[in-house]
Amino acid sequence: MIVAERKPFEVIKKSVEGYRHLLVVGCGTCVAVCMAGGEKEVGILASELRIAARINGAEVDVRELTLERVCEKEFVALLEEQIYLVDAVLCLACGIGVQLVAEMFPTVPVYPAVNTKFLGVPDEQGVWSERCAACGDCVLDKTGGICPIARCSKSLLNGPCGGSMNGRCEIDPEVPCGWQLIYDRLKALGKLAQLEEFIPPKDWSTARDGGPRKIVREDMRL
Amino acid sequence: MMAGHNEFNPRIVAFVCFQSACRAADLAADMGISYPDVECIRVPCSGKVDILYILKAFENGADGVMVVGCQEGNCKDISGNVRARKRVEYARRLLEEVGLERERLKMYHLAANRGVEWAEVVTEMFTTVKLLGPSAVRKQGEGVRT
Numbered sequence: 001m002i003v004a005e006r007k008p009f010e011v012i013k014k015s016v017e018g019y020r021h022l023l024v025v026g027c028g029t030c031v032a033v034c035m036a037g038g039e040k041e042v043g044i045l046a047s048e049l050r051i052a053a054r055i056n057g058a059e060v061d062v063r064e065l066t067l068e069r070v071c072e073k074e075f076v077a078l079l080e081e082q083i084y085l086v087d088a089v090l091c092l093a094c095g096i097g098v099q100l101v102a103e104m105f106p107t108v109p110v111y112p113a114v115n116t117k118f119l120g121v122p123d124e125q126g127v128w129s130e131r132c133a134a135c136g137d138c139v140l141d142k143t144g145g146i147c148p149i150a151r152c153s154k155s156l157l158n159g160p161c162g163g164s165m166n167g168r169c170e171i172d173p174e175v176p177c178g179w180q181l182i183y184d185r186l187k188a189l190g191k192l193a194q195l196e197e198f199i200p201p202k203d204w205s206t207a208r209d210g211g212p213r214k215i216v217r218e219d220m221r222l
Numbered sequence: 223m224m225a226g227h228n229e230f231n232p233r234i235v236a237f238v239c240f241q242s243a244c245r246a247a248d249l250a251a252d253m254g255i256s257y258p259d260v261e262c263i264r265v266p267c268s269g270k271v272d273i274l275y276i277l278k279a280f281e282n283g284a285d286g287v288m289v290v291g292c293q294e295g296n297c298k299d300i301s302g303n304v305r306a307r308k309r310v311e312y313a314r315r316l317l318e319e320v321g322l323e324r325e326r327l328k329m330y331h332l333a334a335n336r337g338v339e340w341a342e343v344v345t346e347m348f349t350t351v352k353l354l355g356p357s358a359v360r361k362q363g364e365g366v367r368t
Contacts, residue, residue: 009319040274047277052320055358
């Protein structure tokens with residue numbers, strides 16, 4: 001899932017300074033699961049904004065609305081009933097959601113209330129970590145199901161490097177060495193010989209280096 | 223102390239665990255112990271108290287909020303009181319962010335047979351909030367539900 005983290009309140013408050021009618025939009029999918037921008041977080045942010053406004057003697061009307069998914073047009077279209085009643089939208093969805101709202105309602109200012117961090121998993125309640133870098137050309141078949149792009153700090157394809165110490169990465173002893181994880185997994189699978197195969201340099205044009213990406217499935221188009 | 227503060231009667235909301243604090247409050251009443259007036263909201267466990275409940279209380283004009291759960295290690299729901307404490311700590315940071323004093327929110331741990339202590343913690347909270355004065359939300363006096 002997409003993992004996000006709410007921006008500091010001061011930053012959010014400053015971004016919507018001067019607006020009297022606000023709509024706080026949440027997303028019920030990824031950001032709800034990572035507790036950054038679901039219905040509950042929408043309620044908390046809206047309440048904080050109301051309290052701060054009253055303390056500052058400002059009159060601000062804060063509406064709340066959480067959509068099932070802010071990354072799909074069919075759901076974002078549901079904003080139409082309320083969006084033209086406000087001066088600005090504060091969006092707690094990921095960067096995709098913020099952009100789609102702005103794209104579909106170009107005359108309404110939309111501000112992000114979270115920082116979109118990475119594609120990852122919840123390790124435990126309250127802890128999330130990165131798993132996928134969306135490089136566009138998956139190599140997990142070669143590395144025992146552990147991504148060297150996302151989990152090796154240097155994104156090495158033929159690791160580990162000399163900075164791997166006791167299974168930890170030299171950038172931070174808290175960070176497991178991605179290539180140690182790959183070694184351990186392949187060993188458990190009885191496929192250590194796979195490490196003898198050289199992985200050739202990656203074609204990064206499938207990743208961000210190739211510019212904005214797009215997929216067209218003619219068979220699926222209406 | 224300012225003269226205005228002497229007249230100020232803090233509005234305190236207490237989220238009380240049904241298993242412990244709620245019974246301690248009943249016990250204090252049965253024992254005839256007097257303590258300042260608080261608005262008690264009974265919850266099945268202090269772990270039920272959400273950050274949003276706390277913010278809503280302040281939004282609606284509370285001068286202080288207390289969350290009162292079981293003693294540590296003695297929660298009927300195993301760790302609800304520990305979770306409540308973490309949430310209260312987080313909510314205190316939120317209060318500061320929006321411009322309210324963190325002392326307006328406090329977590330207490332109390333057993334069901336502690337009627338005297340119930341009166342003490344309520345008095346402590348009442349005194350703290352009285353010294354702080356009315357909540358800045360209430361001072362503006364607009365849109366605050368009573």
